[in-house]
Amino acid sequence: NICWWQNLLGEGWPGYNLELFNYPEHYHGDIENVYIPHGVIMDRIESIARDILEDLGQHTLMVLCVLKGGYKFCADLVDSIKAQSRSTNCPLTVRVEFIRLKSYLNSCFKGIYGFYNKLISLFFPHAKQNVLIVEAIVGTGKTMMSLLKHVVTFQPKTIKVAGLLVKQGPNGAAMLPDYVGFVIPNHFVVGYALDYNEYFRDLDHICVISEKGKLKYKV
Numbered sequence: 001n002i003c004w005w006q007n008l009l010g011e012g013w014p015g016y017n018l019e020l021f022n023y024p025e026h027y028h029g030d031i032e033n034v035y036i037p038h039g040v041i042m043d044r045i046e047s048i049a050r051d052i053l054e055d056l057g058q059h060t061l062m063v064l065c066v067l068k069g070g071y072k073f074c075a076d077l078v079d080s081i082k083a084q085s086r087s088t089n090c091p092l093t094v095r096v097e098f099i100r101l102k103s104y105l106n107s108c109f110k111g112i113y114g115f116y117n118k119l120i121s122l123f124f125p126h127a128k129q130n131v132l133i134v135e136a137i138v139g140t141g142k143t144m145m146s147l148l149k150h151v152v153t154f155q156p157k158t159i160k161v162a163g164l165l166v167k168q169g170p171n172g173a174a175m176l177p178d179y180v181g182f183v184i185p186n187h188f189v190v191g192y193a194l195d196y197n198e199y200f201r202d203l204d205h206i207c208v209i210s211e212k213g214k215l216k217y218k219v
């Protein structure tokens with residue numbers, strides 16, 4: 001039930017001029033523009049949290065955060081779910097677990113290095129629970145499909161996916177999350193915990209990396 005075109009930042013969206021924003025001096029020259037400002041991200045998260053509460057607010061919610069890029073989105077989403085749930089008669093219990101996946105070196109997809117460890121089985125002490133996977137960005141969807149295959153084996157009651165960003169590919173992503181923040185063109189974006197070789201996680205806004213930035217932090 002996703003109207004993905006409603007949150008599309010199309011190919012023509014140039015991003016905001018950097019001069020309008022405050023960002024760390026050590027990244028001057030390394031980013032092209034501010035693509036999605038921090039305040040806009042936070043507003044969108046509030047609205048995703050409301051949708052999640054409406055759909056899943058009846059039972060304990062098991063949140064599975066995909067590291068490292070998903071840590072800020074997950075923290076802000078869980079905070080917003082908790083804050084909104086407090087104002088209902090039946091506040092929701094939320095449990096959070098983490099899984100680390102890695103698929104990019106420089107800005108190239110290198111396959112999925114999964115860390116499907118014991119933690120994930122500790123996270124599912126009983127089957128038949130509502131699971132929400134929280135991922136910062138879905139590109140081709142390969143990473144998410146591989147994780148979903150694994151989570152399904154624990155037979156949760158429902159599995160939903162929240163993706164802050166979804167990339168619009170030539171054939172579309174292989175999977176669309178149930179909750180989508182923004183649909184973006186195929187730029188390599190950084191900030192708000194999204195990295196380029198571990199840099200830029202300390203940038204609050206989501207930005208497009210510049211060619212100079214790619215060269216500077218290339219490994």
Ligand code: 5GP
Pocket residue numbers: 069102103104109135137138139140141142143144187188189190194195196
């Ligand atoms: P997919 O398997 O969907 O193609 O890729 C998903 C993973 O690739 C994400 O978990 C993220 O780690 C990484 N990724 C894809 N696009 C970008 C991007 O534009 N910026 C960053 N920092 N990571 C990306």
